[in-house]
Amino acid sequence: xxxxxxxxxxxxxxxxxxxxxxxxxxxxxxxxxxxxxxxxxxxxxxxxxxxxxxxxxxxxxxxxxxxxxxxxxxxxxxxxxxxxxxxxxxxxxxxxxxxxxxxxxxxxxxxxxxxxxxxxxxxxxxxxxxxxxxxxxxxxxxxxxxxxxxxxxxxxxxxxxxxxxxxxxxxxxxxxxxxxxxxxxxxxxxxxxxxxxxxxxxxxxxxxxxxxxxxxxxxxxxxxxxxxxxxxxxxxxxxxxxxxxxxxxx
Numbered sequence: 426x427x428x429x430x431x432x433x434x435x436x437x438x439x440x441x442x443x444x445x446x447x448x449x450x451x452x453x454x455x456x457x458x459x460x461x462x463x464x465x466x467x468x469x470x471x472x473x474x475x476x477x478x479x480x481x482x483x484x485x486x487x488x489x490x491x492x493x494x495x496x497x498x499x500x501x502x503x504x505x506x507x508x509x510x511x512x513x514x515x516x517x518x519x520x521x522x523x524x525x526x527x528x529x530x531x532x533x534x535x536x537x538x539x540x541x542x543x544x545x546x547x548x549x550x551x552x553x554x555x556x557x558x559x560x561x562x563x564x565x566x567x568x569x570x571x572x573x574x575x576x577x578x579x580x581x582x583x584x585x586x587x588x589x590x591x592x593x594x595x596x597x598x599x600x601x602x603x604x605x606x607x608x609x610x611x612x613x614x615x616x617x618x619x620x621x622x623x624x625x626x627x628x629x630x631x632x633x634x635x636x637x638x639x640x641x642x643x644x645x646x647x648x649x650x651x652x653x654x655x656x657x658x659x660x661x662x663x664x665x666x667x668x669x670x671x672x673x674x675x
Contacts, residue, residue, distance in 0.1 A: 426487075427515070566639055566643055625651050
C-alpha cells in the first residue's frame with residue numbers, strides 16, 4: 426500500500442509517456458526508498474528504466490513494498506492529462522484492482538481522478554542490465570535528435586563506429602547513404618573509450634522512441650560496444666535516473 430505525491434505533472438508525463446508507448450503493460454515497484462519502473466518491449470529489443478527516489482516526491486508514504494503491472498492504455502490516458510500546473514497523487518490499497526491517479530491543478534484547485542486497472546499480479550521487475558560498455562560520450566539532446574532524424578530520411582538503422590577520437594555514424598544501402606562524424610566540441614561534450622576501434626548497428630526506430638523520454642534535459646549520455654547494447658541515460662537534479670537500452674542489430 427502506498428500514497429505518493431509528485432509535484433510536477435508535466436515532468437511526470439514527459440518522462441513516462443514516450444517510454445510507455447512501446448510496452449504491453451507498465452510494471453512499477455514502490456519500495457520505502459523509491460519508485461522503480463523497468464520493462465522490456467514485447468520483442469525484447471529495448472529495455473526502459475526509470476528510478477525516482479522518495480526524496481523527489483512532495484509526499485512519499487509506503488506501508489509495504491509493492492509491485493504492480495498497470496494497464497498500458499489506462500496509464501497513458503491518465504498521465505496524458507497532466508500538466509506542469511498539476512500535482513499527481515498515486516494511491517494504491519492492498520488487494521485493489523486499480524491504482525488511483527488524482528490530478529490537482531495547483532492554481533485552480535480543480536481535481537480529476539482516474540482509475541488505472543492492474544492488468545495482472547507480478548512479483549518482480551525484469552532484472553537490470555549489468556554490462557560494461559567501452560565507449561561513452563555526452564551530447565546535447567537536440568543534436569542527438571537531429572542525428573536520428575537525418576538517418577531516418579535514408580534508412581532504418583544506424584552504425585556507430587569509434588575511430589581516431591571520433592564517433593562516426595552512418596547508414597548505407599543501394600542508392601542511399603548517410604555519414605557524419607561526432608568529435609569533441611563538434612558537438613560532443615565528452616568522449617571516452619576503453620578500446621581503439623568499436624562498431625555496432627542499431628535500429629533507428631528504437632533510438633527515436635528512446636530519446637522521447639529525455640525531453641526534460643538538455644544533455645544525454647550514450648554508451649555502446651561492438652555487438653553490445655546501446656545505452657542512453659541521464660540523471661535529473663532531483664536524483665531521478667532515466668535509462669534506455671537498445672539491442673544491437675546482428
